[in-house]
Amino acid sequence: MLFLGTALGLVIVIAMTFVVxxxxxxxxxxxxxxxxxxxxxxxxxxxxxxxxxxxxxxxxTRTPSATSTATSTASGRPTGTASPSGGFQDSPxxxxxxxxxxxxxxxxGDAPGLSFKDxxxxxxxxxxxxxxxxVASNLGFDPDATEYRDIGSAEREAALTRGDIDLYIGTYSxxxxxxxxxxxxxxxxxxxxxxxxxxxxxxxxxxxNTLDGRTVCTVTGSTPFQVLQSNHPQAQTTGRPxxxxxxxxxxxxxxxxxxxxxxxxxxxxxxxxxxxxxVGNPVGVEKYGIGLDHDDAALRAAVNxxxxxxxxxxxxxxxxxxxxxxxxxxxxxxxxxxxx
Numbered sequence: 510m511l512f513l514g515t516a517l518g519l520v521i522v523i524a525m526t527f528v529v530x531x532x533x534x535x536x537x538x539x540x541x542x543x544x545x546x547x548x549x550x551x552x553x554x555x556x557x558x559x560x561x562x563x564x565x566x567x568x569x570t571r572t573p574s575a576t577s578t579a580t581s582t583a584s585g586r587p588t589g590t591a592s593p594s595g596g597f598q599d600s601p602x603x604x605x606x607x608x609x610x611x612x613x614x615x616x617x618g619d620a621p622g623l624s625f626k627d628x629x630x631x632x633x634x635x636x637x638x639x640x641x642x643x644v645a646s647n648l649g650f651d652p653d654a655t656e657y658r659d660i661g662s663a664e665r666e667a668a669l670t671r672g673d674i675d676l677y678i679g680t681y682s683x684x685x686x687x688x689x690x691x692x693x694x695x696x697x698x699x700x701x702x703x704x705x706x707x708x709x710x711x712x713x714x715x716x717x718n719t720l721d722g723r724t725v726c727t728v729t730g731s732t733p734f735q736v737l738q739s740n741h742p743q744a745q746t747t748g749r750p751x752x753x754x755x756x757x758x759x760x761x762x763x764x765x766x767x768x769x770x771x772x773x774x775x776x777x778x779x780x781x782x783x784x785x786x787x788v789g790n791p792v793g794v795e796k797y798g799i800g801l802d803h804d805d806a807a808l809r810a811a812v813n814x815x816x817x818x819x820x821x822x823x824x825x826x827x828x829x830x831x832x833x834x835x836x837x838x839x840x841x842x843x844x845x846x847x848x849x
Contacts, residue, residue: 599807603648606675612645615660615668615800617679619753621776622832624679626659633657639828640697640819641678641799647815661750663730666690669800676812677800680770682732683847692805693798694812696844697825700770701791702733705777707759708786713766715789720744723765726755732795733769752777760784770795772833796844813846 598604606612616633618626624637642652660668660677668674669691680700683693704720706713713719721743727733729748737746747764749755755767756777767774771791778785799816801808819825820843 600805600811602672602675602802602805602808603811605672606650611654611656612648612650613656613658613673613675614641614645615658615665615674615677615679616641617662617751618657618659619751620680620773621780623772623776625776626657634832636698636828636832637678637680637797639832640816640825641676643819643824643828644676644799644812644815647818648811661730662728663750665800669802672802675801675808680773680795680797681800682770682795683798684732687800688803690803692801692803692809694801694809695798695816695846696796697799697816698772698797699844700772700795700797701793702736702768702795703771703774703787703791704789705756705759705767705769705774705785705787706765707762708784710765710786710788713788716741716768716792717789718743720766720768724763725766725768726758726764727768728752728755731769736793737768756785796847810848813848817846 616624616637618624618633620635620637623635624633625635626633638657642655645652645655658668658674660674660679665677665679665681666687669677681693683696687693702716704713704715713723718741720737720741722745724745724747725737725741726747726749727737728751734746734748737744749758752767752769752773755764755769758764759767760781767777771787774787778787799812801812816825819828825843
C-alpha cells in the first residue's frame with residue numbers, strides 16, 4: 510500500500526513536469542515567431558530608398574532653355590551666348606567669327622583720332638579702334654587678333670550685307686534710311702557737322718550760305734554729302750573716296766572747304782595747326798553706331814551689351830581721353846544705347 514502510494518505520487522510529479530515543459534516550448538515558439546516577425550518588419554527586405562515616401566526621387570538634370578542660356582556678369586552684361594566658349598547659336602555672324610577665331614571689322618582708316626591707319630606701319634589707331642577692341646574683348650574674342658579692312662563710305666552697306674565683315678566702325682551715322690538695309694548698335698558717340706578750311710581763309714564761316722559758289726569736298730555717299738546737296742544747293746559739292754583725299758585737295762587749293770563731322774575735322778586740324786582750321790559751330794546731331802547685319806538681332810544685342818560694359822567699366826572714357834583729348838574736342842558723356 511505504501512509502495513502504491515509512492516508510485517502514484519511519482520507519476521503525478523512526472524506528469525506535471527511534462528505539462529510545464531510543454532507550456533514552456535509553446536511560449537518559446539511564440540516568442541521566436543514574434544521576434545522573427547518583428548525582425549522581418551524591421552529588417553530591410555527592401556531598402557529605404559526603394560520607397561517613394563521614404564526617399565525623394567532624384568531630380569532630373571535641367572536643360573537650359575533658349576532664354577536661360579545666358580548668364581550675367583556683376584555689371585549685368587549677359588555672357589554665355591556672347592562668349593566663344595558659350596557658343597553663338599543665335600547669331601550666325603558671331604558663330605562664323607567663333608569658327609574663324611577672330612572678328613573682321615570694317616573701318617575707314619582716314620580719320621585721325623578716331624580710326625586712322627598709319628601708312629608706314631599699317632597699324633590702326635584711334636578712339637573707334639580702341640572701342641571696337643573693347644567690344645571684341647567683352648564678347649570673348651582676342652582684341653589683338655581683330656582683322657581690319659578698309660571699307661569706303663559708299664561700300665559699307667554692301668560689305669555688311671554680303672558678309673564681308675562682321676562689324677563696321679568708322680564715323681557711321683545712324684539714320685532711318687540706313688536702318689532699312691543694315692543694323693546698328695549704339696550710338697557710342699554724338700557729333701555735329703562743321704567745316705575745315707585753309708588757315709588764311711576769311712570768307713567761309715561755317716556750314717552756311719558762305720559756302721555758296723565755293724567748291725566743297727566730302728566723302729561720296731556720306732551723310733554730309735547728302736546734307737550739302739539738300740540744304741546747300743548753291744555750293745559746288747564734290748565727292749571723294751576718303752576724307753584724307755579731301756584734305757589733300759584742300760591744301761592743294763583744288764577745293765575751298767571740307768565738310769564733315771567736327772570730330773573728324775578737328776583731328777586733321779590738330780595734325781596741321783599752322784595750315785588748317787575749323788570754322789563755325791557744329792550743326793545737327795550725328796549719332797555714330799556700329800554697323801552690323803540687318804537681321805542678326807542676337808549680334809545687335811551682344812554688341813549693345815558690350816558697349817554698355819565699356820561705358821560702365823571706364824574703357825570708353827579711357828579710349829576717349831587717350832585719342833580725342835589731344836584734339837581738344839568738347840564731348841558730353843557717352844550717349845545711351847538705343848535698342849530696337
